[in-house]
Amino acid sequence: DVKVTQSSRYLVKRTGEKVFLECVQDMDHENMFWYRQDPGLGLRLIYFSYDVKMKEKGDIPEGHSVSREKKERFSLILESASTNQTSMYLCASTMDRENSPLHFGNGTRLTVT
Amino acid sequence: GEDVEQSLFLSVREGDSSVINCTYTDSSSTYLYWYKQEPGAGLQLLTYIFSNMDMKQDQRLTVLLNKKDKHLSLRIADTQTGDSAIYFCAEIGGGNTPLVFGKGTRLSVIA
Numbered sequence: 001d002v003k004v005t006q007s008s009r010y011l012v013k014r015t016g017e018k019v020f021l022e023c024v025q026d027m028d029h030e031n032m033f034w035y036r037q038d039p040g041l042g043l044r045l046i047y048f049s050y051d052v053k054m055k056e057k058g059d060i061p062e063g064h065s066v067s068r069e070k071k072e073r074f075s076l077i078l079e080s081a082s083t084n085q086t087s088m089y090l091c092a093s094t095m096d097r098e099n100s101p102l103h104f105g106n107g108t109r110l111t112v113t
Numbered sequence: 114g115e116d117v118e119q120s121l122f123l124s125v126r127e128g129d130s131s132v133i134n135c136t137y138t139d140s141s142s143t144y145l146y147w148y149k150q151e152p153g154a155g156l157q158l159l160t161y162i163f164s165n166m167d168m169k170q171d172q173r174l175t176v177l178l179n180k181k182d183k184h185l186s187l188r189i190a191d192t193q194t195g196d197s198a199i200y201f202c203a204e205i206g207g208g209n210t211p212l213v214f215g216k217g218t219r220l221s222v223i224a
Contacts (some may be wrong), residue, residue, distance in 0.1 A: 004155075040121070042216035043156075043201070090155055098205065101146050102212055104155035 002027045006091050006105035013112050019078040021108050023091030031097045032074035036060065037088040037107070046089075049074055050097070081112045119202050119215035126223050131189040133218045135202030138183060142204040145178065146212070147187045150199040159200070160187070189220075197222045 007022035025032065033048040035058075045058030047066040055066050063085065067075040074093075078085055088109050092102040119135045137145065143164050148156040162169045162176045162185070169176045175188040189196055199217040 006155075009153075040216065043214045092156075099143060101144070101158045101161060101203075102156075103158070104148075106155045107153075109153075 002029070002093070002103040004091055004093055004103050004105040006089075006108050008108050009106060011108060011110045013078075013081045013110065015082060015112055017081045017112075019081050019085075019110065019112075021076040021078075021089055021091075021110070023074045023076070023093075023105055024072050025074075025093040025103070026072065027093070027095070027103075028071065029093035029095050029103075030071065031094045032068065033092045033094075033102065034058075034064075034066065034074065034076045035090040035092065037090055043090065046076065078110075081110075083112050086110060086112045117202055117204055117213050117215035119200075119218050121216065122219050122221070124221045124223060125192050127192060127194060129192055131187075131192045131196065131220055131222075133187045133189075133200050133202075133220065135185040135187075135215055136183055137185065137202070137204045137213075139204055139213070144205055145176075145185050146203040147174075147176065148201040148203060148214075150201065150217070152198075156201060192220075192222050194222045194224055196220060 004025045034046045035043040044060050049055050049068040065077045088107050090107045091105040094100045094102050116138045125131045146161045147159045149159045150156045173190045177186045201217045202215040203212045
């Protein structure tokens with residue numbers, strides 16, 4: 001089974017802090033994604049990557065950056081946390097973005113105070 | 114662009130059947146997916162259907178696909194309290210976005 005691991009289940013950060021969310025997958029997937037989930041808004045794509053050192057903006061990239069130095073790891077960075085970034089962050093990966101489903105981690109619930 | 118619509122809430126009694134509906138826009142989608150999200154967890158792939166199929170059954174789950182109307186449904190037979198969750202419909206999108214998700218249907222099962 002594919003395992004996508006997000007390093008933290010819960011995080012509490014202060015406004016203005018730089019926040020790092022880590023995600024690791026163990027199935028040699030080339031494609032990795034970061035989503036944000038909010039009630040009533042569903043999943044919104046922040047950033048994705050189709051290869052090492054490659055990144056593409058999703059629908060809501062503002063205030064974020066990403067890092068993909070190794071194939072198995074995809075990090076999401078909140079440059080300066082704000083209270084409106086309090087949310088659930090979901091990482092996902094897939095082998096084939098055309099014909100395969102996404103496999104999700106358990107999510108990181110971030111609270112910014 | 115692609116859009117996936119689903120109702121936000123559904124409430125059923127334990128033992129009844131649940132039907133969660135979804136409409137999508139991209140007729141070129143090869144696969145359509147149903148994901149389940151339990152409280153505090155990530156999304157778990159529940160089932161999927163290939164676009165050349167009309168129906169797929171997997172134990173208590175039945176997926177129906179009407180390509181003409183771009184309508185997808187998930188039926189859960191003999192719904193249990195453990196089925197309480199948010200259910201997401203998703204289709205393969207075009208361009209760089211592989212999956213487009215609906216906003217999710219929150220299923221509440223009343224004992």
